[in-house]
Amino acid sequence: MNKPGVVVITGAGGGLGAALANIYAAQGVTLGLVGRDEVKLRRVADDCRAKGANTEILLADVTTPEIEEVLRAFDAAHPIDLLIANAGVTSGISPLDGLEPWDTARRAAETNFMGALRTIGPVAGLMAARGHGQIAGIGSLAGLVPLPFSPAYSASKAGLETYVLALRHLLAPKGVRLSVVILGYVETDMSRRLSGPKPFLITPAEAAMKIRSGLARNKARITHPVVFAVGIRCLNILPEWLVRLILPAFAFTISR
Numbered sequence: 001m002n003k004p005g006v007v008v009i010t011g012a013g014g015g016l017g018a019a020l021a022n023i024y025a026a027q028g029v030t031l032g033l034v035g036r037d038e039v040k041l042r043r044v045a046d047d048c049r050a051k052g053a054n055t056e057i058l059l060a061d062v063t064t065p066e067i068e069e070v071l072r073a074f075d076a077a078h079p080i081d082l083l084i085a086n087a088g089v090t091s092g093i094s095p096l097d098g099l100e101p102w103d104t105a106r107r108a109a110e111t112n113f114m115g116a117l118r119t120i121g122p123v124a125g126l127m128a129a130r131g132h133g134q135i136a137g138i139g140s141l142a143g144l145v146p147l148p149f150s151p152a153y154s155a156s157k158a159g160l161e162t163y164v165l166a167l168r169h170l171l172a173p174k175g176v177r178l179s180v181v182i183l184g185y186v187e188t189d190m191s192r193r194l195s196g197p198k199p200f201l202i203t204p205a206e207a208a209m210k211i212r213s214g215l216a217r218n219k220a221r222i223t224h225p226v227v228f229a230v231g232i233r234c235l236n237i238l239p240e241w242l243v244r245l246i247l248p249a250f251a252f253t254i255s256r
């Protein structure tokens with residue numbers, strides 16, 4: 001598989017997005033770094049330029065229609081080989097009342113699901129017209145089972161996984177490859193806001209390496225850690241009373 005020459009990453013200003021930008025940065029690569037915070041994006045762009053990459057900062061909020069225009073304009077100048085829909089926000093229950101605040105729930109759905117669709121949909125069409133391209137959506141283990149301590153996040157990632165895998169079937173004959181990345185805990189600002197056990201925690205650089213390797217093999221699902229994912233999937237076939245006994249062992253609350 002050829003190495004991608006033009007790579008676009010949303011949520012590239014920090015965490016996993018910045019690690020992905022760094023791992024793809026190389027001589028001859030053009031990176032489109034999407035996010036809302038110019039200062040953070042500039043820092044990542046400087047690191048990537050030091051590795052020889054051309055970089056372009058694309059200021060956009062994935063929850064607005066503007067993202068579609070920004071991506072179309074960038075693609076017209078630099079046809080995108082690889083798009084990574086990484087931007088995301090967390091959501092979860094508050095330690096104060098044990099409920100999921102509505103504003104964070106709505107934001108998670110708008111960013112992780114609709115924001116990812118706004119990112120992927122238009123670019124998938126452009127790639128299909130060209131007959132090639134690759135897209136990754138960053139999902140989560142939280143999307144594999146309905147999580148009571150993170151309902152909207154869990155639902156948004158389940159929806160994203162279904163969308164990406166459905167498009168994978170639809171667009172394979174047109175030469176567009178899609179993958180969903182199903183990650184456990186990664187040590188970023190997002191996971192630092194969660195209080196609770198974080199089994200199998202990995203660094204953003206480790207996660208980025210696993211993603212690059214899975215994409216190079218065009219895997220439908222790029223999963224880490226596999227053993228945790230298998231355990232979580234099994235919850236879907238257990239009786240409800242047993243699931244209610246097991247799930248609290250993994251519960252977390254979120255600081256706002």
Ligand SMILES: NC(=O)c1ccc[n+]([C@@H]2O[C@H](COP(=O)([O-])OP(=O)(O)OC[C@H]3O[C@@H](n4cnc5c(N)ncnc54)[C@H](OP(=O)(O)O)[C@@H]3O)[C@@H](O)[C@H]2O)c1
Binds near residue numbers: 017035086089115188
């Ligand atoms: N950390 C984990 O344990 C974990 C586990 C599984 C999956 N994931 C997924 O991995 C992805 C990256 O998360 P992370 O851990 O790297 O979290 P992070 O450090 O909080 O980074 C999230 C990135 O998304 C950007 N973003 C958020 N809302 C946006 C919007 N509306 N428009 C544009 N950019 C936006 C943020 O940019 P701003 O600076 O503009 O806010 C930030 O750069 C997410 O999809 C997350 O759900 C994370």
